[in-house]
Amino acid sequence: MSKSGIVNVRMVITEEKILSNIDKVQKLINPKSKKQIIQLEDDTYFKDLVESIKTYLIEYPKKKNFPTSVYKAAYGLVEFATNQFEDNTKKIEELIRQREQNIALAGQLKGLIDAVVNKEKDWKDQVKQAEENFSEDIIEPLTIVGKARSTKSQNYQDAMKLLNARVNNLESNLHIEIDMERIEDRSKALSYIGIEIADALKSIPTPVEEVENQQEIQEVQQVQEEQQYIQETTFETKPSLWQRFKNSKFVRAMKAITRIRIVIDAPNALPEGRGENN
Incomplete structure (x- = not known):
């Protein structure tokens, strides 16, 4: 004690x-x-x-x-x-269930990012279906990336930064x-x-x-x-x-x-709470 x-x-x-x-x-x-x-x-x-x-x-x-x-x-x-x-x-x-769900969503979002970046034939359908799991602030940048003609445009780069940041947040579960x-x-x-x-x-x-x-x-x-x-x-x-x-x-x-080890030690005097008053 x-x-x-x-x-x-x-x-x-x-x-x-x-x-x-x-x-x-x-x-x-x-x-x-x-x-x-x-x-x-x-x-x-x-x-x-x-x-x-x-x-x-x-x-x-x-x-x-x-x-x-x-x-x-x-x-x-x-x-x-x-x-x-x-x-x-x-x-x-x-919280554990929520963490597992977030990790699964991060994997799904990575797949969507790959689809829009590579301009897969059904990327629009994939983004449409993703509306069930993701909010508009994710769907919108996915659409921007999918429709972008140049990877150097500011809109494209901003959208990619937002999407990558969201993936990191979902994976880290900080x-x-x-x-x-x-x-x-x-x-x-x-x-x-x-x-x-x-x-x-x-x-x-x-x-x-x-x-x-x-x-x-x-x-x-x-x-x-x-x-x-x-x-x-x-x-x-x-x-x-x-x-x-x-x-x-x-x-x-x-x-x-x-791995707490509990040891009961009978003191010679009784302790009192210190440092605060009622």
Whole structure:
């Protein structure tokens, strides 16, 4: 664990401080937030916040008396991160399909350029059919090149420059690569939350909020007994939040790509998020 952001504080951070840290993390991973994580490896502030939450969950002395508000907030954070993770997976898959489509269009456009440059007999028909896949800003220069009598004319040269530039754009997919890189960086942060916090939550019993009278207590117990009966008699159950996170396709992909080695090191003092205020 990074030493940055670690100060000598009491072993138990106040409930309000942890709730504040959870809120800060949620804002950092919110896609609508102006301030987002750029690169997980360089964001020690984010890592320190997550580390403080994880340490609080692991080292809280009496798990049965764990604060309900912190448990709900931490669970909500992991659930939010997991949902964002799954959304990012869908976005990545869509970008990959778009990239493959662009590469195919680049090949088709190259063939059209050859047809109009060489004045093939059916070049007009080929350009006409290409209107289904290409916009007017591509069809027009193709027509100019096909009708040009001289390769030295300014219109011909301008049209060829535009067409070659479009081929390069379709082949390079620069904007798609940038979008994918941003999504992958954000997903690394989301997976970091899942690995660090979701696992720590497993050791904490689900807290039951205090009820006002004995009747309400009995109702809660009855519901718990019914839920236990359903779990014991049902062969297929809905996967837990942690299982859903671990089984995510993108989690497996990220592990393969980054080869992150996770080491849980219990510190002597609890880290706090540094460098920013609420």
